[in-house]
Amino acid sequence: MTSTASVPETTLLRLAGWPYFVIAFVARLPFAMMVVGVLTVVVSSRDSLTLGGLTSAAVGVGTACFGPFLGAASDRFGQRIVLSILAVANATMLIVFTLVVYSTAVDALVLAAAFGIGATAPQVSPLSRSRLVTMITERMPQERRARTLSGTMAYESAADETVFVFGPFIVGILASFLAPWAPLVGAAALTLLFVGAFALHPSASYVSIERDAQGRAPSSVAELFRPGLLIVVLGIFGVGIFFGTMLTSLTAFMDVRGEPEQAGLLYGVMGVGSAVLALGVAWLPARFTLRARWITFAGILFGGALLLGTVETTGQMAMVLAIMGIGIGPTLVTQYSLGASRSPLGRSATVMTMLGSAIIVGQSLGAAVTGSLAEQYGVAAALTLPMIAAGIAFVAGIVNWFVRAHPRAHVA
Incomplete structure (x- = not known):
């Protein structure tokens, strides 16, 4: 035997x-x-x-x-x-x-x-x-x-x-x-x-670390600027702007109600749901493609953001944040997955740091502009900025549907 x-x-x-x-x-x-x-x-x-x-x-x-x-x-x-x-x-x-x-x-x-x-x-x-x-x-x-x-x-x-x-x-x-x-x-x-x-x-x-005879990565720097990768950077930049504008405008919203210290707690409603649903992306069927996922979840985020114009109470704000949490986590996961799949050979770390930097720049820019807008024009004006940011992520997803990734840009 x-x-x-x-x-x-x-x-x-x-x-x-x-x-x-x-x-x-x-x-x-x-x-x-x-x-x-x-x-x-x-x-x-x-x-x-x-x-x-x-x-x-x-x-x-x-x-x-x-x-x-x-x-x-x-x-x-x-x-x-x-x-x-x-x-x-x-x-x-x-x-x-x-x-x-x-x-x-x-x-x-x-x-x-x-x-x-x-x-x-x-x-x-x-x-x-x-x-x-x-x-x-x-x-x-x-x-x-x-x-x-x-x-x-x-x-x-x-x-x-x-x-x-x-x-x-x-x-x-x-x-x-x-x-x-x-x-x-x-x-x-x-x-x-x-x-x-x-x-x-x-x-x-x-x-x-694959290099040529001169010790350089096999993919040229020019491949980092192909449309298929740049649209992902733009989309994730929109998500970064959303993070910065949402937290700052939420702080202004709660400050008007005399509870600014509760802003972080309320923000957690979106954060927890976002993290849980981000993990759930792994169980989505393969036929639900990354392109389709980006449009779908960014659409949910954008739809939820539009509801910010109707919010009047803390309870309503919590509901809208929960809706946006359904979209934000899976959108971010999808964008990183697309960035990984479109990374030029030998440039994976460069691409990932580009995406990370896009979030940080967007977050810093969004927070700075929203704080100034809230002081000068009030909470209602500040709450329009997360709508614009979510719109950027959604429109980038639509454009991505029509962008063809260059075959040489793939890692594997």
Whole structure:
């Protein structure tokens, strides 16, 4: 009698190992703590809400400006060396900023230090996506790649949203029970430990760095500007604007009702639903294509956003946020999946950091414009901006339906 040994099924969990997901999750926390932590310590030490807002924006601008270059460096030299340098550089900048803000240094130096925090921020989320996409496309059976990729993008988006809920919460605890500077010191420690561990994790070697004789990636930079990829960047930029405009206009909405501190809690109605439905995208049938998903879920988001013009009570606002949560999570997952599938060969990390930077730029721009509009023209005017942002994401989805991705732009 002959016996056949069962061959273990190749899964992403088996390829990466469960410690990877723990390390990658915690390694995202420092960035989620930085923006709120900077705001907290500046307001506390310099007694200026305006300067606090500007320093938070400076962190976002620094990340947006340097993110794609750090992604390109990861594609060129590998994630391990780039992330190891950034872990040390960013932890150092967090400590430097803390010392500067408590000194007698001029405000310009405070802003410069905040920009430095953003510029050296390790791009854990996009680099994790890039790393996992490479594992899926190069080491998994063809028949399971599509569903695994969809599930992975869903998990990554849900992880990002969860971190950005817990990050500010941790900042509040540390600032309240220890000192306003504690969140930044804590973020520096987490950066050294967990971003360093993420950089040194064996999965970093799974990222293929294919080069020509001169050491360059096989895909030219020009392939990053093909219509199929640019429309995804535009769509995700619209989602970023929506995040910034929605939270700021919601804060103004609750401020008029004398409960501005409840804005974050109410915003969570959309965030929780968004994260849950983002995870559910992995179980959608393959015949429900990415192009169709983008139009469908962005349409739900846009329809929900239009209802903001009719909202008068907190209860109505909660219902509208719940409706928009149905659309926002799956839209984001779909956009990241399309970005992954259209990444030029050897440029995966660059594309993921481009998409991440588009969200950050959109969020910062949306928050700044909405705050100014709310002060000058009131809440009703501010609530029109999330409608416009959702419209951008929806229209980009329609355009994407007619855009043909160039065959050379695919990873696999």
